[in-house]
Amino acid sequence: MLTLHSNMVFDSPSSDATAVEVQLADRSYTIFIQSDAQAKFASAAKQALGDVSHVMVITDEAVDKKWATGLADELQKIGVRVDKYAVPSGEPSKSVSQFETLLQWMLASGADRRSVVVAVGGGVIGDLAGFAAASFTRGIRFVQVPTSLLAMVDSSVGGKTGINLPTAKNMVGAFWQPSLVWIDTQVLSTLPERDFISGLGEVIKYGVIDDADFFEWLEANWQALINRENEAVCFAIARSCQSKANVVGEDERETSGRRAILNYGHTFAHAIEATAGYGTLMHGEAVAIGMQMAARLAIELELCGQQLLDRQTALLQNCGLPIVFDDANADAMLPVMKRDKKVAHGKLRFILPTKIGSVDLVGDVDESAVVDAIRKTI
Numbered sequence: 001m002l003t004l005h006s007n008m009v010f011d012s013p014s015s016d017a018t019a020v021e022v023q024l025a026d027r028s029y030t031i032f033i034q035s036d037a038q039a040k041f042a043s044a045a046k047q048a049l050g051d052v053s054h055v056m057v058i059t060d061e062a063v064d065k066k067w068a069t070g071l072a073d074e075l076q077k078i079g080v081r082v083d084k085y086a087v088p089s090g091e092p093s094k095s096v097s098q099f100e101t102l103l104q105w106m107l108a109s110g111a112d113r114r115s116v117v118v119a120v121g122g123g124v125i126g127d128l129a130g131f132a133a134a135s136f137t138r139g140i141r142f143v144q145v146p147t148s149l150l151a152m153v154d155s156s157v158g159g160k161t162g163i164n165l166p167t168a169k170n171m172v173g174a175f176w177q178p179s180l181v182w183i184d185t186q187v188l189s190t191l192p193e194r195d196f197i198s199g200l201g202e203v204i205k206y207g208v209i210d211d212a213d214f215f216e217w218l219e220a221n222w223q224a225l226i227n228r229e230n231e232a233v234c235f236a237i238a239r240s241c242q243s244k245a246n247v248v249g250e251d252e253r254e255t256s257g258r259r260a261i262l263n264y265g266h267t268f269a270h271a272i273e274a275t276a277g278y279g280t281l282m283h284g285e286a287v288a289i290g291m292q293m294a295a296r297l298a299i300e301l302e303l304c305g306q307q308l309l310d311r312q313t314a315l316l317q318n319c320g321l322p323i324v325f326d327d328a329n330a331d332a333m334l335p336v337m338k339r340d341k342k343v344a345h346g347k348l349r350f351i352l353p354t355k356i357g358s359v360d361l362v363g364d365v366d367e368s369a370v371v372d373a374i375r376k377t378i
């Protein structure tokens with residue numbers, strides 16, 4: 001039996017859509033979650049955006065053929081000029097050089113301040129295209145159409161956009177909120193298995209950091225999720241988006257520390273991604289391993305007990321996520337971790353669990369405990 005919490009009953013434009021609001025004063029927007037809704041996209045976008053002169057659909061090469069071309073055709077039907085650009089698929093496209101190429105293309109396509117970027121793809125496209133939208137003429141509107149599970153539950157929501165530097169993940173970017181997030185779970189039908197599982201890494205993260213009931217639900221329903229049963233998938237997306245929307249609504253720019261909870265496992269994960277080479281591990285896989293390292297560090301610091309790690313390990317494993325990384329190299333990771341955006345006054349800070357559903361931002365952590373946590377996760 002799948003039930004939404006009473007605080008998760010949504011207003012939605014049609015009976016089969018779930019809507020989650022991201023409440024940010026004049027930057028507020030709606031996340032629509034539904035299935036098989038491509039034909040409704042263009043009018044929903046028009047309603048959310050109002051006056052639009054021109055749409056730039058930005059996608060990657062794999063998603064282009066499967067879904068972006070159809071969406072671009074839908075947009076054309078409502079009488080706007082539509083251009084489309086596809087970057088190579090995968091994490092290496094979140095680069096300075098791809099960013100520049102994209103901006104040059106936007107200029108050449110005749111974009112102006114009433115142009116709108118529509119990002120159709122996974123987290124790589126949302127981050128890259130969102131940052132291009134934030135930068136072009138100092139900011140044009142954009143819409144997120146996430147097509148990977150990870151992008152649906154996390155990267156399309158909250159306005160973090162950006163690109164990587166060779167040894168520093170997401171080091172350059174902007175907070176730039178979308179005008180609309182349009183989730184259609186039908187597109188998951190073509191998402192490769194490894195990419196789907198990777199998204200579950202971020203889903204499990206919400207259970208550990210914020211939502212013990214959801215964690216329990218995941219413990220009972222992981223099989224339905226990995227079988228991609230639509231009802232379970234929609235529930236997990238809605239619950240994840242609701243958690244993220246709540247946190248972002250409280251601390252849009254990660255200034256109070258509240259938003260930093262979404263970074264659970266990420267200090268380790270980003271260092272793994274950069275040292276292993278971008279694209280070697282999927283982001284959600286790196287997050288799974290990073291959460292294992294963070295839980296071990298929390299145990300070492302006596303913030304939580306072994307049972308938390310055991311439950312997290314079992315759920316990650318059941319979902320098919322990695323729980324160790326044989327090539328983790330603490331000596332290579334530490335200098336990268338010191339460039340983490342949570343570093344304050346030169347000191348590393350970690351999001352560490354105290355119990356399922358609750359985490360703290362912890363500073364002044366002994367480096368040897370960090371190295372131990374990495375070495376125990378090999």
Ligand SMILES: NC(=O)c1ccc[n+]([C@@H]2O[C@H](COP(=O)([O-])OP(=O)(O)OC[C@H]3O[C@@H](n4cnc5c(N)ncnc54)[C@H](O)[C@@H]3O)[C@@H](O)[C@H]2O)c1
Pocket residue numbers: 060061062063066067089090091094121122123124125127147148149150151154155156157158159160161170187188189190191192195198282283284
């Ligand atoms: N901005 C944020 O808040 C935030 C949050 C989490 C992650 N991220 C970023 O997101 C990125 C990871 O996102 P991702 O896992 O979606 O990676 P991705 O964008 O590279 O997508 C994964 C793969 O799936 C393919 N794909 C996507 N949708 C598909 C579909 N429907 N059918 C077939 N193939 C499809 C892509 O072509 C790609 O090869 C990382 O760069 C990470 O840093 C950002």
Ligand SMILES: O=C(O)C(=O)C[C@@H](O)[C@H](O)[C@H](O)COP(=O)(O)O
Pocket residue numbers: 154158160169170202259260262263266341
């Ligand atoms: O939205 C956030 O805030 C997050 O931390 C979500 C993370 O899952 C995501 O990977 C984010 O891009 C990491 O942000 P960063 O500031 O550590 O680069």
Ligand SMILES: [Zn+2]
Pocket residue numbers: 154202266283287
């Ligand atoms: Zn992440």
